[in-house]
Amino acid sequence: MTTVSDGVRAEEILIASIADMLDGLSHIAVGASSPVPGAAAMLARARHPDRTRVSVLGSEDNNFFTDGGKELFDCAGQGRIDAFFLGGAQIDGQANINLVSVGDPDKPKVRFPGSFGSSYMYFTVPRVILFRLEHTPRTLVEKVDFISAPGTSEPNIYRPGGPYALITDRCLFHFDREKGRFSLASVHPGHTVEEIREQTGFDYDEPADVPETRLPDTKTLETIRGPVAAQIAEIYPGFAAEVFGIEKAA
Amino acid sequence: MDAIRLDLDGLAARVSDGAKIALPPDYSYCAMALVRAIIARNVRDLHLVGVPALGFQADQLIGAGCVGTVETAAVTLGEFGLAPRFSASIKAAGIRMLDATCPAIHAGLQASEKGVPFMPLRGVIGSDVEKRRDDWVIGQNPFAENDPILMVKAIQPDFAVFHAPLADRFGNVWVGVRRELMLMAHAAKSSLVTVEKIVDGNLLDDPVRAAGTIPGLYVGAIAEAEQGAWPLGIPGGYDADQDELARYVDMARTEDGFAAYMAGTKAVAAE
Numbered sequence: 148m149t150t151v152s153d154g155v156r157a158e159e160i161l162i163a164s165i166a167d168m169l170d171g172l173s174h175i176a177v178g179a180s181s182p183v184p185g186a187a188a189m190l191a192r193a194r195h196p197d198r199t200r201v202s203v204l205g206s207e208d209n210n211f212f213t214d215g216g217k218e219l220f221d222c223a224g225q226g227r228i229d230a231f232f233l234g235g236a237q238i239d240g241q242a243n244i245n246l247v248s249v250g251d252p253d254k255p256k257v258r259f260p261g262s263f264g265s266s267y268m269y270f271t272v273p274r275v276i277l278f279r280l281e282h283t284p285r286t287l288v289e290k291v292d293f294i295s296a297p298g299t300s301e302p303n304i305y306r307p308g309g310p311y312a313l314i315t316d317r318c319l320f321h322f323d324r325e326k327g328r329f330s331l332a333s334v335h336p337g338h339t340v341e342e343i344r345e346q347t348g349f350d351y352d353e354p355a356d357v358p359e360t361r362l363p364d365t366k367t368l369e370t371i372r373g374p375v376a377a378q379i380a381e382i383y384p385g386f387a388a389e390v391f392g393i394e395k396a397a
Numbered sequence: 398m399d400a401i402r403l404d405l406d407g408l409a410a411r412v413s414d415g416a417k418i419a420l421p422p423d424y425s426y427c428a429m430a431l432v433r434a435i436i437a438r439n440v441r442d443l444h445l446v447g448v449p450a451l452g453f454q455a456d457q458l459i460g461a462g463c464v465g466t467v468e469t470a471a472v473t474l475g476e477f478g479l480a481p482r483f484s485a486s487i488k489a490a491g492i493r494m495l496d497a498t499c500p501a502i503h504a505g506l507q508a509s510e511k512g513v514p515f516m517p518l519r520g521v522i523g524s525d526v527e528k529r530r531d532d533w534v535i536g537q538n539p540f541a542e543n544d545p546i547l548m549v550k551a552i553q554p555d556f557a558v559f560h561a562p563l564a565d566r567f568g569n570v571w572v573g574v575r576r577e578l579m580l581m582a583h584a585a586k587s588s589l590v591t592v593e594k595i596v597d598g599n600l601l602d603d604p605v606r607a608a609g610t611i612p613g614l615y616v617g618a619i620a621e622a623e624q625g626a627w628p629l630g631i632p633g634g635y636d637a638d639q640d641e642l643a644r645y646v647d648m649a650r651t652e653d654g655f656a657a658y659m660a661g662t663k664a665v666a667a668e
Contacts, residue, residue: 179475205424207632215576216422216449217507220500224519246471247496248487252525258487260479261471262526263450266498270520295498297523303543304522 152336155362157316158183158390159371160335163363164319166190168276168312169199172229176202176219176272178263182379182386184232184278189375190367202228206382220264223271226307231272233265234279237291240349241327242298242310244269244277245291252293262295269296272308282315284348299327318343319360320351328352333360400568401618408589408620409434412556415465417444419506419554419581423452423475423629423637426575428560428591430625433662436461444468446554448506448577449499453629453642456480459492460655468495468552470502477642481649496526501533503577505552509584515548522547556617557581557588560625562634564592568613569600573633579611587617591625593634 152160165187169175175188185203192199202219203209212218222228235244236259246262248255269275279286300306310322313329317338320329330352334340340357363371372391380387387393412418412435421427432454440463445455447469455472458464460482472483486492504516515534521527522535522545538544559578563571570590572578582588588611601607626634628641648654 213574213576215574215578215580216425217500217503217577217580220503224500247525252496252529254490255488258479258484260473261450261469261496262498262524263471264499266524266526267500267518267520270522294523294525296520296526300523303545305519305544305546 152362155368156390157335158186159363159368160360161314161316162186162190162371162375163367164333164360165276165278165314166194166367168274169230171195172199172274174200174202174222174228175230176223176228177204177232179205181232181234181278182383183280184276185382186371186375186379188230189378190371193370193374203382208381209378220267223268226271228272230274230276231268232276232278233269233296234277235286235291235295237286237288238277238279238313239288239291239298240329240351242277242313242322242329243291243294244296244298245293246295247293249292265296268308269298269310270300270304270306270308274311275308276311277313279313280316282317282343283346287315287346288348289350298322299324317346323352326352330354331357333358335360336362398613399566400564400613400616402566402595403618403620405430405434405591405620405622406438408591408618409438409440411589411618412438412440412443412558414441415443416440416555417446417553419446419448419552419557419585420451420454421448421559421575421577421581422450424632425577426560426562426572426631427452427454427626427629428558428589428622429454429627429629430622431558431560431589431591431620432457433659436463436659439463441465446552447472447502448581449497449502452480453645456482456649457659459483459486460649460652461659464492466493466495468497468502470497470499474642474646477646481646482655485652496529498524498526501547501549502552503580504549506580506584508549508551509553510580513551515550517546517548519546552584554581554585555587557585559588560591560593560622560631562593562631563600564590564595564616564619565598565600566595567599568616568619570611570613570616570619571600571606571609572611573609575632576609582611582615585615588615590616590619591622592619593621593623593625593631595619595621
């Protein structure tokens, strides 16, 4: 992730692009090990400091929960969380995600940590943004080997939440919950629609004209590189040092 | 009533083969010294419950052959990556794995906390997590038409095993905002707790402190263990020993390396 367009880093394009999808929301929650979504949530908060709360798991400065590990999930169950992020070792064309294993789950070729809260948050949080930095046929597959959380459900299943978009290092897809399919929304600078087709293991819709993902404007860049970078350094010092060249304050 | 005060070995001796023990995640208060004492006793066939995820404690118990079943939403070493002994054991089908999702673990414990047989939970339906669990049932919301809902069987651990900054002589244990430990203690038949310090007086006397204190009622026995979370840290107390954790992750990549690490740690602890 070091591609630079007009002096803008690839991470900054992703942060701005995600923040646009979070604009004006009341409560954005971010799981562990998510520096780019974390920074995007902080950018969204910086734009609406009186309206937007951000909870980052594993952060001391950005976590106001006081009822133990369960409170985030209880909050989501009540509808008090508007947006959340999920990833996946594999993601398929129906937006099913796999955080468990590759191959037979009883004798896996590769075992990952596990599903965490995904099997639940995907149902309860209205706007779940899938985030995956490796966009290849290995990760974006036709069918996942294990469904940690399904992308769609039968109509009688209580489900106020679900997939909203999938953002990768190459492009942004929107998810159509009615059709149960992704649609290519924009291609990041330096990448092409042909390349996306080649590197995606599942089928998706593609409009006749696919725009390029917008570069962040000057004000957005200032906010990212100023307050957002400083806030993200508390939680992800390595990321902040690499992308923004700043060290965690003592 | 005064608490039962033991040393680490005495506390570890209470954990018998086949016990179901609830453990907190690495970012909470983990009783690493007690885990090493349990390993030293060669306990077998433990059923670990991660509340809701497991880390270094589980990897070491699994590597030492103490574990039969792992029930958790994840096993992760955080920024240190995949848990090496857990991964090796899963690939060799050496442990029974009960994959869960975080709020289902919490719900199962909450059922036990209330003394009821199950707890309903939204979501999860249609996932392979749900399909592979015999102890989860999809039922009907009795208050609505055609509203399927997951019912998670109560999880009652034999022991909640954790560390804390403070206890008093009555066995009251202060955990502050780490309330997953409160949930674990309420749900388990009993709790085995190590603490940095056992203080004079009664922690429940001060209402500010009492709100973050587990009453001695739930606590089976306590042991004083300074730096008892090492090499993990305790939030608000001391930081994790990053070099030591990295040394573990490096050595635990192989079975021999893991054995050498554990033998070395035992020697250091004995000094």
